[in-house]
Amino acid sequence: MKKSFIYQIVGAFILAVAVGLIFGDSASHVAPLGDLFLRLIMFIIVPLVLSTIIVGVTSAGDVKKLGRLGGKTISYYLVTSFIAISIGLIAGYVFQPGSGVDVTLNEEAVPSAETQGVVETLLNIIPTNPIEALTTGSMLQIIFFALFLGIGIKLVGEKANPVQRFFEGLAEIMYKITGIIMKLVPIGIFGLLAPIVGEYGAAVLLPLIKLILALLVACIVHVAIVYGTAVKTLGKINPIQFFKGIFPAATVAFSTCSSSGTLPVTMKNTQENLGVSKETSSFVLPLGATINMDGTALYQGIAVVFIAQYFGESLSFAQILTVALIATLASIGAAGVPGAGMVMLIMVLTAVILPLEGIALIAGVDRILDMMRTSVNVMGDATASAVVDASEKKRQSAA
Numbered sequence: 046m047k048k049s050f051i052y053q054i055v056g057a058f059i060l061a062v063a064v065g066l067i068f069g070d071s072a073s074h075v076a077p078l079g080d081l082f083l084r085l086i087m088f089i090i091v092p093l094v095l096s097t098i099i100v101g102v103t104s105a106g107d108v109k110k111l112g113r114l115g116g117k118t119i120s121y122y123l124v125t126s127f128i129a130i131s132i133g134l135i136a137g138y139v140f141q142p143g144s145g146v147d148v149t150l151n152e153e154a155v156p157s158a159e160t161q162g163v164v165e166t167l168l169n170i171i172p173t174n175p176i177e178a179l180t181t182g183s184m185l186q187i188i189f190f191a192l193f194l195g196i197g198i199k200l201v202g203e204k205a206n207p208v209q210r211f212f213e214g215l216a217e218i219m220y221k222i223t224g225i226i227m228k229l230v231p232i233g234i235f236g237l238l239a240p241i242v243g244e245y246g247a248a249v250l251l252p253l254i255k256l257i258l259a260l261l262v263a264c265i266v267h268v269a270i271v272y273g274t275a276v277k278t279l280g281k282i283n284p285i286q287f288f289k290g291i292f293p294a295a296t297v298a299f300s301t302c303s304s305s306g307t308l309p310v311t312m313k314n315t316q317e318n319l320g321v322s323k324e325t326s327s328f329v330l331p332l333g334a335t336i337n338m339d340g341t342a343l344y345q346g347i348a349v350v351f352i353a354q355y356f357g358e359s360l361s362f363a364q365i366l367t368v369a370l371i372a373t374l375a376s377i378g379a380a381g382v383p384g385a386g387m388v389m390l391i392m393v394l395t396a397v398i399l400p401l402e403g404i405a406l407i408a409g410v411d412r413i414l415d416m417m418r419t420s421v422n423v424m425g426d427a428t429a430s431a432v433v434d435a436s437e438k439k440r441q442s443a444a
Contacts, residue, residue: 138350166366352394367396
């Protein structure tokens with residue numbers, strides 16, 4: 046994300062607050078700008094999710110070549126992502142970052158979510174009609190369909206190449222369209238936030254401090270406990286040695302907010318400082334930069350709870366499970382999407398029927414949140430490389 050764009054976002058945030066405070070209820074006249082932005086976002090979500098997840102699966106490499114190494118890596122990434130989203134959700138309920146503000150939207154603006162049991166939620170992941178799932182925007186069903194379609198394309202092989210190329214082309218088109226729409230984020234923030242501040246005053250901004258602190262604590266807990274335990278028990282590396290060794294890459298990730306941009310430094314640190322083999326790191330780390338987003342998963346969990354609390358909504362256990370599943374599975378194709386964190390958050394909010402207006406609040410401090418979550422993403426990749434490499438070395442020594 047370019048600095049000039051970050052300045053535009055921060056400027057829009059400040060302007061929205063100023064307009065809301067000065068004009069009060071009259072600030073609602075700029076609401077159509079926010080509505081326009083939300084409609085544009087909703088317009089791209091379904092084709093974006095479908096194409097990027099299919100491409101994420103099909104680009105993971107040859108099924109036969111992936112073999113044992115790929116199975117270990119992907120399984121590890123999925124498990125840690127699910128743990129991360131769980132920690133994020135727990136942190137949201139422990140810190141209550143969105144509580145203390147009485148903000149309610151019109152009932153028409155926030156449709157009621159149908160209450161479902163856990164079993165029904167899990168069964169509903171499988172679409173009886175994929176076309177209907179696409180037309181109604183059922184996120185979990187779309188993700189399920191995309192995953193299996195991607196796997197099917199890989200299994201068919203050469204005969205399915207035209208289908209694969211079609212979705213690769215569609216994904217590139219959606220990346221481009223998403224990039225164009227993301228340029229309108231400052232306008233969207235202004236149109237969404239100004240009316241809220243105008244109606245409820247400056248007090249609506251105070252929970253953002255708690256949100257930042259909640260994510261910081263969640264990141265520290267995930268890194269120290271999950272990664273620390275993994276590298277010690279599975280990677281056979283002293284956790285202190287590990288964190289010292291990967292610190293340069295984490296610093297670069299913190300400053301650049303880019304897992305892919307940090308990849309060369311991450312590979313250098315894991316190979317030279319942690320003793321991970323070149324073969325393992327060359328496979329695990331690029332794959333991790335594509336599908337592993339533990340930091341983003343932490344962020345999704347806290348952000349969803351924050352927005353629910355902020356607007357006085359409650360989440361059922363089935364909705365919480367839906368959040369966990371979407372945040373875990375959607376990460377497979379999210380890495381190449383412009384504004385991936387925001388797009389994934391909109392996907393999750395849509396699935397559990399929460400107000401999309403909440404993204405305007407978070408966007409104003411997103412740079413700070415992005416620094417933290419990207420650092421966790423990179424450390425998660427490094428942890429995976431150490432764990433998988435230790436497993437491979439153990440297997441080779443036993444052979």
